């Protein structure tokens with residue numbers, strides 16, 4: 413076993429590596445775990461066979477549905493489900509206890525023919541229902557694999573509970589990712605960074621790692637019921653928000669002021685300039701804070717226009733977006749909006765420039781070695797714009813997307829997102845050379861040697877044979893090969909295993 417569950421000093425139980433975990437080229441699958449129980453989403457042919465939702469649970473029929481399903485389970489499964497409960501003196505649990513006690517008398521006074529067994533069971537053991545609710549609310553995870561074609565999410569299978577995966581703690585810069593397998597029944601956890609023996613494995617519960625710290629903490633508290641104490645959240649300053657040096661316009665100082673890590677009660681405070689040490693005045697702090705709030709509002713409104721497919725109608729407003737600093741996390745959003753706008757207008761050079769800046773900001777805040785779906789998404793968008801401008805650069809952008817997705821999700825023949833990105837890479841690659849130009853014998857030999865499921869051990873090994881890469885990669889994100897021949901053979905194999913050869917011929 414690569415991992416085990418251990419007690420921590422501050423965060424209850426945690427999943428910890430038993431030896432150093434090295435992700436390698438195609439990532440490292442740490443566990444694939446079947447759900448202990450799956451709760452289908454209401455409205456998909458799943459009703460409450462035990463009777464109507466009682467009045468006091470009317471606002472949450474899904475919870476009552478989940479409760480009925482729980483009651484159908486054998487005793488040992490029920491106790492494993494409740495075993496996921498962590499007593500955190502959580503205000504949500506106390507509020508539910510109070511709520512139930514208010515209704516208890518009223519419920520018991522009801523005619524017995526208006527009551528049903530599942531509802532009665534709630535009041536025969538209020539604590540069991542409270543614990544069950546907390547487990548569902550804070551530990552269950554959505555089961556939504558990608559669509560078969562890799563263009564966005566696929567069918568929603570409901571939410572599930574996992575004994576091991578649900579013991580993983582959250583971090584706003586996690587070293588693992590988790591996702592649902594294609595059949596909607598399992599969670600796969602993969603390491604995306606080297607993890608030392610004894611180190612905790614962490615995942616991102618919410619998917620908002622670029623939001624400001626107070627926002628991330630608020631979201632986690634609202635959705636998962638705890639205040640995040642990860643390294644980023646407990647650092648001295650908020651790494652997503654930096655502002656130009658107060659002296660910038662006079663001295664051209666390129667330093668910046670970070671925002672002191674604010675708590676809910678404290679007022680904003682700017683740290684001295686990182687370069688010249690200048691102190692930010694109260695007035696300057698207030699001005700940049702107000703500008704930041706206005707920009708957040710504007711971005712939210714423009715995001716809606718994007719969702720409604722009328723981004724071109726707000727062209728002027730998007731062009732005027734100005735982030736406080738190119739590495740403030742709002743810059744990532746501003747440049748993404750600009751990228752979307754220019755792509756829509758067919759101005760691909762401007763779109764590519766905007767996406768590149770957006771990516772730059774993301775990498776600057778999270779680090780070059782942080783892999784996420786968000787990074788892969790922007791790399792793909794960048795490639796989509798660049799393929800109209802510069803095929804070689806488009807190829808590099810798609811390679812980064814593939815590299816990022818393979819590390820997180822495994823090989824292209826197994827995962828729709830990777831397959832989709834690989835397909836884009838192959839289409840631009842196809843402009844540069846043709847595998848069919850190779851002699852038949854060498855093609856077949858190469859294909860027979862390929863072991864996609866056994867990735868080479870080091871990041872800078874040949875993607876195909878694992879020998880040291882002779883063609884150095886431009887960056888850690890690019891695929892590496894020992895020679896041009898292996899590069900061609902690997903591409904040919906992926907094309908074959910992904911069934912892309914036919915589709916590729918139709919590329920414009």
Ligand SMILES: C[S@@+](CC[C@H](N)C(=O)[O-])C[C@H]1O[C@@H](n2cnc3c(N)ncnc32)[C@H](O)[C@@H]1O
Nearest residue numbers: 423424425498578579580581582638640641642
């Ligand atoms: C899914 S459980 C993880 C396992 C949990 N530690 C346990 O002992 O069962 C989620 C709970 O772990 C704790 N937790 C997870 N990540 C945390 C973090 N970054 N900061 C503080 N508490 C965290 C919180 O109490 C949260 O409600």
